[in-house]
Structures are given as structure tokens and as C-alpha cells.
Amino acid sequence: MGKLCQLVMGPAGSGKSTFCSTIISHAQATKRSMHLVNLDPAAEHFEYKPAIDIRDLISLDDVVEELHYGPNGGLIYCLEFLIDNIDWLEDELDNYAEDYLIIDCPGQIELYTHIPVMRTVVEVLQRLGYRVGGIYCLDSQFIDDPSKFFAGVLSAMSAMVQLEIAHINVMTKMDLLGEKGKTLETERFLDVDTDMMLERAAQDTSMTRFQDLNIAMTRLISEFNLVSFVPLDITDEDSIELVLSHIDHALQYGEDVEPKELPDHDADDDDDDASM
Numbered sequence: 001m002g003k004l005c006q007l008v009m010g011p012a013g014s015g016k017s018t019f020c021s022t023i024i025s026h027a028q029a030t031k032r033s034m035h036l037v038n039l040d041p042a043a044e045h046f047e048y049k050p051a052i053d054i055r056d057l058i059s060l061d062d063v064v065e066e067l068h069y070g071p072n073g074g075l076i077y078c079l080e081f082l083i084d085n086i087d088w089l090e091d092e093l094d095n096y097a098e099d100y101l102i103i104d105c106p107g108q109i110e111l112y113t114h115i116p117v118m119r120t121v122v123e124v125l126q127r128l129g130y131r132v133g134g135i136y137c138l139d140s141q142f143i144d145d146p147s148k149f150f151a152g153v154l155s156a157m158s159a160m161v162q163l164e165i166a167h168i169n170v171m172t173k174m175d176l177l178g179e180k181g182k183t184l185e186t187e188r189f190l191d192v193d194t195d196m197m198l199e200r201a202a203q204d205t206s207m208t209r210f211q212d213l214n215i216a217m218t219r220l221i222s223e224f225n226l227v228s229f230v231p232l233d234i235t236d237e238d239s240i241e242l243v244l245s246h247i248d249h250a251l252q253y254g255e256d257v258e259p260k261e262l263p264d265h266d267a268d269d270d271d272d273d274a275s276m
């Protein structure tokens with residue numbers, strides 16, 4: 001199938017782990033094999049058992065207890081420990097040398113923005129021959145709050161710029177929007193209509209002090225025309241299929257499958273003719 005990898009990122013609680021299990025169960029139903037890799041040392045429960053799990057290398061509880069870090073500092077410590085012991089990850093990956101991986105990441109956005117942890121993980125995967133795609137999850141509930149949405153769009157852009165890999169933004173939890181999810185207004189969020197973002201920000205009086213900054217940021221977003229979201233409603237198989245087809249396209253899934261040799265029909269051509 002080729003060495004492919006989805007790196008699933010996004011803010012805390014944005015639906016990364018749910019995204020991973022949704023994609024894995026969809027893949028299983030369509031007879032595609034994927035392995036879950038857990039890079040979140042704070043994770044507690046998984047629907048699918050991870051094939052590779054950072055918690056086998058280092059436990060957040062141990063770091064918090066023994067080194068007296070808080071949960072966030074402890075998590076950064078764990079990820080930096082992973083980078084210092086990257087051989088461990090390489091050895092583990094050896095067992096899945098020809099496989100499709102989906103990597104569940106922690107929700108601390110500084111890991112994608114200003115600490116080179118994820119970049120190092122990507123470099124290791126690429127050195128081992130994987131095609132890596134970044135999946136950035138953002139919660140659809142952000143749509144109701146322009147300042148949160150701004151921050152989310154900027155963090156997605158930041159991860160994209162930092163990692164320099166194929167990148168797909170996914171708007172998660174679309175089921176929670178109900179009928180609102182099908183409106184034109186929501187579509188404008190998915191395609192990040194910057195004029196509308198500005199309009200919404202202008203209505204929010206708490207943001208007036210930052211109007212110039214908002215204008216500058218929306219101009220940046222629209223000039224680069226880089227940010228759009230694929231909606232994911234995990235209760236709708238078609239929606240899951242659509243998200244996966246975007247990812248397949250970005251990762252060129254299936255393009256390195258050897259074309260099957262057609263059977264040589266010459267020998268029984270006569271028979272076929274006779275039966276026509």
C-alpha cells in the first residue's frame with residue numbers, strides 16, 4: 001500500500017482522537033489497514049489499541065510526580081524526551097515499515113507552532129520514506145466566536161507553514177451544528193470568507209480595539225488563500241468518505257500501487273469468439 005502517514009493535530013479537545021478512531025473504523029469497513037500511533041502522553045482511553053504508544057516510552061504521571069511539572073510542562077517534557085530518544089520511535093516504526101499510519105497528537109498547539117517537536121517527528125518519518133500529511137482539526141463550535149475562529153485559523157496556518165507538508169484542515173463536530181451546518185453562512189466559514197470574518201469581528205464590540213490587527217490578519221489569510229476546511233460529520237458515512245478522499249488525494253494514496261498485469265487473453269480469444 002505504500003508508506004503513508006496522517007499526522008492529526010489541533011487544539012485541545014478539537015476532536016483529534018475521535019477523528020482517528022472514526023477514520024480507522026471507516027478504513028476497516030472498507031478493508032484498508034491503518035495503524036494508530038499515539039503521541040499523546042496524557043491520553044487515557046482509545047477505541048483502537050495503538051500499535052505504537054509514547055506511553056510505553058514515558059508516562060506523564062511519572063514526570064508530574066517525580067519532576068514536579070504541571071500537566072502542560074510535563075507534556076512538553078515528555079515530547080522533548082521523545083525527541084531525545086527518537087531511536088525508540090524509529091525502532092518501533094520498523095515494525096510497520098510498509099504500512100499506513102495515523103498519528104494522534106497532543107492538543108498543545110505550541111508543539112506545532114514554536115517548539116520543533118512535530119517538525120522533528122515529520123523529518124524522521126520522511127527519512128524513513130513515509131509520505132506525511134498534516135490533518136488539522138478545528139471544532140465547529142469555534143464558528144460562534146469570531147475571536148476563537150481567528151485564533152484557530154491562525155494556528156492552523158502556523159502548523160502548515162512550520163511543517164511544510166501536505167495539509168488538510170478539518171472542521172470537526174459538524175453534527176453539533178444540526179441544520180445550521182447546512183447553511184450558506186457555515187459554508188462561508190468552511191471556505192474562510194475573510195470579509196465575513198471581518199464583519200463578524202466588527203459586530204463583536206470586545207474586539208474593536210483590535211480592528212486594525214483583525215484587518216491585517218484577514219488580509220494575510222485571504223492573500224495567501226490557503227485556509228479552507230473540509231467538514232466532518234462523524235454520524236454521516238458520506239461525510240467521512242469525503243474527508244478521507246481529500247486526504248487520499250493529498251497523500252496520493254494508491255498512486256504507487258503497481259498496475260496489475262492484464263491476463264493474456266490471446267489463448268482463449270477463439271473460444272470467446274465462438275461463444276458470441
Ligand SMILES: Nc1nc2c(ncn2[C@@H]2O[C@H](COP(=O)(O)OP(=O)(O)OP(=O)(O)O)[C@@H](O)[C@H]2O)c(=O)[nH]1
Nearest residue numbers: 011012013014015016017018106107172173176234
Ligand atoms: N458530537 C460530537 N462530539 C465529538 C466529536 N468529536 C469529538 N467529540 C467530543 O469532543 C470531546 C473531545 O474529543 P477528543 O476526540 O477526545 O478530542 P482531542 O482533540 O483528541 O482532545 P485532546 O486529546 O484532549 O486534545 C469528546 O467528549 C468527544 O466525544 C464529533 O464529531 N461530534
Ligand SMILES: [Mg+2]
Nearest residue numbers: 016017040043
Ligand atoms: Mg486526544
